[in-house]
Each structure stands twice: as structure tokens, then as C-alpha cells.
Amino acid sequence: MSTRPEVSLAQRKRELVSNELTEAALQLLALKGFDGVTIDEIAAAAGVSKRTFFRYFASKEDVVVQFLAEMGAGIRTELAGRPAGEPPSVALRHSVSVSVAACAGHSDRALRVVQLILGTPALHARFLERQAHWRDELATELAHRLDLDRATDLYPQLAAGMALTAFDTVLQRWSGSDGAEDPAVLSDRAFAIIAPALDRAAQA
Amino acid sequence: MSTRPEVSLAQRKRELVSNELTEAALQLLALKGFDGVTIDEIAAAAGVSKRTFFRYFASKEDVVVQFLAEMGAGIRTELAGRPAGEPPSVALRHSVSVSVAACAGHSDRALRVVQLILGTPALHARFLERQAHWRDELATELAHRLDLDRATDLYPQLAAGMALTAFDTVLQRWSGSDGAEDPAVLSDRAFAIIAPALDRAAQA
DNA sequence: CGCGCCTTGACACCAAGTGCCATGCAGGGC
DNA sequence: GCCCTGCATGGCACTTGGTGTCAAGGCGCG
Incomplete structure (x- = not known):
């Protein structure tokens, strides 16, 4: 066959x-x-x-949320693939950008799914919970990258959280504008804002 | 009477x-x-x-989550009460610190509730969703404080998100250490990390 | 062919929520 | 004092999400 x-x-x-x-x-x-x-x-x-x-x-929520689940793993593997010397802000920005672009470009169905999630409390809740898992994995990956200890250092967790906050904000804008705003541009703008914390704190 | x-x-x-x-x-x-x-x-x-x-x-989740609901409003009103000239990082740090301290000091019951929430997916999901609302309100308050336009500027949303990420991380550490770590200290450490983004970006 | 494995559907069952209505109790006007 | 109105409650039936159990059917394999 x-x-x-x-x-x-x-x-x-x-x-x-x-x-x-x-x-x-x-x-x-x-x-x-x-x-x-x-x-x-x-x-x-x-x-x-x-x-x-x-x-x-x-669960009923799972059908929808799992449709976007690949994104979480995508961000992490993307991060793992970035060059070691790259500053966290750049590595994270690329990781998020690539994943969100892959989602946005896939079809306009992705847009409708995101709008459905953000507009339905039960779905939004589940989605956020899944994001919390992503954050954990991202934090582990970051700690490994920068050779930090997650048990004592708050940075990995916070950096991962900031990156996902940016991701969230991008998604919200994107869905709110009905897909009119460019996710890549939004990502860049968002990461430009959080970058100072991402990079400055890494070497503290 | x-x-x-x-x-x-x-x-x-x-x-x-x-x-x-x-x-x-x-x-x-x-x-x-x-x-x-x-x-x-x-x-x-x-x-x-x-x-x-x-x-x-x-809902069943509501009983638990509403027990902590006051914290969201608390953070916002605390922020509204901070002096106008204060940099965002300081104002936000105080707002979060005060609220989390009020919660932590209330009784050790608060600790058990937080542990219950963080340890129960369904509760965690609802809790995160409520936090998303807090973020929205915080963003509005921040935009008002700094005279920014939420419709165009990504900063308010991102700053609120970063503050709540810090809040989240503090809660997680605090509950993970069974209340042994001091929430105030954790808050300070967390905000020290995110502060560069909070303050630098505000005047961009 | 006959034997197991895996998937499915049917059924019963529990718990979360919701709509509906009757009841009971407080207060307010007469 | 009496009635009437509003409100909180309880009971009940009902829908729906979600799970355990079991019997039946397809498929590979010796």
C-alpha cells in the first residue's frame, strides 16, 4: 500500500x-x-x-483545546532548537512567533477556534490551565539552557510566564481584530516590551 | 440592637x-x-x-475561588491608591504584596485553600480564568494611571500580565514550601526580576 | 478454523446544574 | 388583627457531562 x-x-x-x-x-x-x-x-x-x-x-473542552495543544509542545521544541548563545528574549520571541504563525497561517479556522476559546469562559479556563503546563515545561527548558536551578531561582518560571503573557496578549489582539492585525508584528511589539526583564535579569 | x-x-x-x-x-x-x-x-x-x-x-468551583476573589479587587484598589508619580514596578509590587500578605496572614486556612486550588486542575483552571479578569482590570487601571490607550498600546496588558505572573509564581512557591517561605520576600525577588520591563517600557 | 485482542455500542449510573412550583415567613398597608 | 406582596427556601423533575460494565464484532495469528 x-x-x-x-x-x-x-x-x-x-x-x-x-x-x-x-x-x-x-x-x-x-x-x-x-x-x-x-x-x-x-x-x-x-x-x-x-x-x-x-x-x-x-471532556467536551478537550476537543477544542487539544486542537491547539501542539502549540505548547511546539514552543518548547522550538526553544530547544535555538542556538545556545542567543539571549533569552530573542530565543523566546522566535519560539513564540513561529508557533503562533504556524497556527495563524494554517487556516482561518484557527482564528475561529481561538475566538471560540477566548469567548467561552469554560474553554478559556481550560486553555489557561494548559498554558500553565506549558509554562512549567518552558521554565524547565530555560533553566536547562541557562544552567539555572529552578528550585531556587525565580527567573525561569517568571521568564516563561512573561513569554506566555506576551503570547496571550498577541492571541487576544489577533482574535479581537478578527485576524486583521499581523501576529508576527504583534509578537515583536510585545517582546520588545518584556525583553528588558528577560535579558537583564538572566545574568543577575 | x-x-x-x-x-x-x-x-x-x-x-x-x-x-x-x-x-x-x-x-x-x-x-x-x-x-x-x-x-x-x-x-x-x-x-x-x-x-x-x-x-x-x-458552581462547585465557585465556593473555593470566590474565597480568594477579594484579592483581585484588592490589588486593583491598592494600585489605584498608590501615588501618581510612583514607577509602575513599585506601585504594582506594593499592590500585589499587600494583597498576598493580607491573604497569607489571615490564617493558615488560606494556605490550605491555595494548595487545594493549585492541586486540583478544575479549580486551578477556574482560578486562572478569574485572574484573567483581574489582568483586564489591572490593565485598565494602569492605562489610566499612565495615560495610555489600551486600544493601541500593548504595555498595560503586558504589565498587568507580568505582575500577575509574579503573583502566580509567589503563590506557587509559597504553597509549595507549605508556607515556609515568606511571601513578602518572594514578591520582592519576583518584582526585582520583572521590574526592568515594567519601568523601561513605560516611557517608550 | 478457532483463539485472543482491541474497539465499539448499549445500558445503567452518578453528580453537576437548571427550571418550576408550592410553601413559609417577614414586612407593609388597610 | 388581617390580608397581600415579596422573597428565600425546598422538593422535584429533567438535561447533560462523564464513568463503569458488559456483551458483541472485526481482525490478526497460529
């Missing part, structure tokens, strides 16, 4: 169902709002049962 | 029930964990019905 033989049929089937589910969910949720759609509806639209839905996603 | 007559009896009754409810909730939740307690249990412990519980709190 032309499709990679090293991936088992069962796994490809799993992925197919998962895609069908997210597809149906995003479509319906964007159309009727988060509370206007039941899980049964989503499952039915994807041609599976409610029980199966929960075998793929832990 | 000695109790202020300008407050109607009905209102005092409402407050009494509300207190009873939070009391019962915090006690039970700290004891058996967030998922180990049902609303019926909490309501029964407070001597009311489940239906009445939801007339006082919007």
Missing part, C-alpha cells in the same frame, strides 16, 4: 475517528456555541456513540 | 447562609479533596438544600 506500512491499521483507524470527531466538534461548536451543542450531537455527527467520544477526549 | 440597623435582616441572613456554606465547603473539600465531596454533602453540612447552594454559588 502507499500508506506507510509501519503504522498499524488499527492506529490509522484511531486517528481517523479522532479527526472525524474534532472536525464535527469544531464545526458544530463554532456554529451553535459551546453550550448549544451536546456531546451526543457531536458523536452522532461523527458517526460514533457518546461513549466512544470519551474514549478519545477527556 | 447593636448590629447595624441599616442592613436589613434579610441581607444579614443571606450573608450568614453564605458564610455557613463556604465554611462547610472549605472544611470538607480540604479534608476529602475536590472530587471526593458532593454538593449535596456540602449543602447538608450547612443545613440547606442543594438547590439553595446554587442560589449562592454558580
Whole structure:
């Protein structure tokens, strides 16, 4: 077969169902709002049962939030790939910019998903919680990069938090302007503001 | 009667029930964990019905999170009260320090509540969402203080976000050390790191 | 062919919320 | 004193998110 033989049929089937589910969910949720759609509806639209839905996603929020989950890992791996000598502000700016650009460029669906998240308290809450995990991972990566001790030094945690604050602000502006404002420009402006703390404090 | 007559009896009754409810909730939740307690249990412990519980709190998370809600408003009013000439880093540091100190000094119950929140994903999510509101209000206050335009300038939003990141980090350390580390010291250390961005960018 | 593994659907079940209505209690006017 | 109005409550039914359990079906493998 032309499709990679090293991936088992069962796994490809799993992925197919998962895609069908997210597809149906995003479509319906964007159309009727988060509370206007039941899980049964989503499952039915994807041609599976409610029980199966929960075998793929832990909660209703999860379908939406997991759609953006790759971004978190993306930022971290991007950061890990930056040259070692680069100042934190530059490394972090690139890491965030690349990820947000990848998301924004993907399709205008990303925009609608972000707007849905930011406009739905329950989704926003879950999204922020996931961001908290990103922050932790970013902090670890930063500590490793700069050879700092996370247990005593507050810098890694704060720097990661600042970078994600910038990320958040960019997302908010971007979705608020209906995609009109350029995420890359917004990122640069945001990081220009927080950079003094990112770099000056690193060598303290 | 000695109790202020300008407050109607009905209102005092409402407050009494509300207190009873939070009391019962915090006690039970700290004891058996967030998922180990049902609303019926909490309501029964407070001597009311489940239906009445939801007339006082919007959700199970709300009881816990609202217990710390005053802090958000506290930070903002504290900021509003700082002298106009004060640099943002100092004003924000004081605003956050005072609020967190008020919380920490209140009782060791505050510590247990914070630990409960940070250790329970559902609660943490709600807490972060509430913080997002604080950030918005703080940003507005900052924009007003510095006579900036929130619609164009990214600084207010970012500065508020950085301050709350510091706040978050302090809370995390404080709860992680079981209250051993001094919140005031932690706040100072955190703000020392973010201050360069807070002050330098303000006059850009 | 027959044997296990994995996925699914169906069903029952619990807990979070919500709408609705009846009841009871306080205060205010007559 | 009596009624009437407003409000807080409780009980109840109902929807929905989410989970445990079990039986049935497809698929690979010897």
C-alpha cells in the first residue's frame, strides 16, 4: 500500500475517528456555541456513540483545546532548537512567533477556534490551565539552557510566564481584530516590551 | 440592637447562609479533596438544600475561588491608591504584596485553600480564568494611571500580565514550601526580576 | 478454523446544574 | 388583627457531562 506500512491499521483507524470527531466538534461548536451543542450531537455527527467520544477526549473542552495543544509542545521544541548563545528574549520571541504563525497561517479556522476559546469562559479556563503546563515545561527548558536551578531561582518560571503573557496578549489582539492585525508584528511589539526583564535579569 | 440597623435582616441572613456554606465547603473539600465531596454533602453540612447552594454559588468551583476573589479587587484598589508619580514596578509590587500578605496572614486556612486550588486542575483552571479578569482590570487601571490607550498600546496588558505572573509564581512557591517561605520576600525577588520591563517600557 | 485482542455500542449510573412550583415567613398597608 | 406582596427556601423533575460494565464484532495469528 502507499500508506506507510509501519503504522498499524488499527492506529490509522484511531486517528481517523479522532479527526472525524474534532472536525464535527469544531464545526458544530463554532456554529451553535459551546453550550448549544451536546456531546451526543457531536458523536452522532461523527458517526460514533457518546461513549466512544470519551474514549478519545477527556471532556467536551478537550476537543477544542487539544486542537491547539501542539502549540505548547511546539514552543518548547522550538526553544530547544535555538542556538545556545542567543539571549533569552530573542530565543523566546522566535519560539513564540513561529508557533503562533504556524497556527495563524494554517487556516482561518484557527482564528475561529481561538475566538471560540477566548469567548467561552469554560474553554478559556481550560486553555489557561494548559498554558500553565506549558509554562512549567518552558521554565524547565530555560533553566536547562541557562544552567539555572529552578528550585531556587525565580527567573525561569517568571521568564516563561512573561513569554506566555506576551503570547496571550498577541492571541487576544489577533482574535479581537478578527485576524486583521499581523501576529508576527504583534509578537515583536510585545517582546520588545518584556525583553528588558528577560535579558537583564538572566545574568543577575 | 447593636448590629447595624441599616442592613436589613434579610441581607444579614443571606450573608450568614453564605458564610455557613463556604465554611462547610472549605472544611470538607480540604479534608476529602475536590472530587471526593458532593454538593449535596456540602449543602447538608450547612443545613440547606442543594438547590439553595446554587442560589449562592454558580458552581462547585465557585465556593473555593470566590474565597480568594477579594484579592483581585484588592490589588486593583491598592494600585489605584498608590501615588501618581510612583514607577509602575513599585506601585504594582506594593499592590500585589499587600494583597498576598493580607491573604497569607489571615490564617493558615488560606494556605490550605491555595494548595487545594493549585492541586486540583478544575479549580486551578477556574482560578486562572478569574485572574484573567483581574489582568483586564489591572490593565485598565494602569492605562489610566499612565495615560495610555489600551486600544493601541500593548504595555498595560503586558504589565498587568507580568505582575500577575509574579503573583502566580509567589503563590506557587509559597504553597509549595507549605508556607515556609515568606511571601513578602518572594514578591520582592519576583518584582526585582520583572521590574526592568515594567519601568523601561513605560516611557517608550 | 478457532483463539485472543482491541474497539465499539448499549445500558445503567452518578453528580453537576437548571427550571418550576408550592410553601413559609417577614414586612407593609388597610 | 388581617390580608397581600415579596422573597428565600425546598422538593422535584429533567438535561447533560462523564464513568463503569458488559456483551458483541472485526481482525490478526497460529
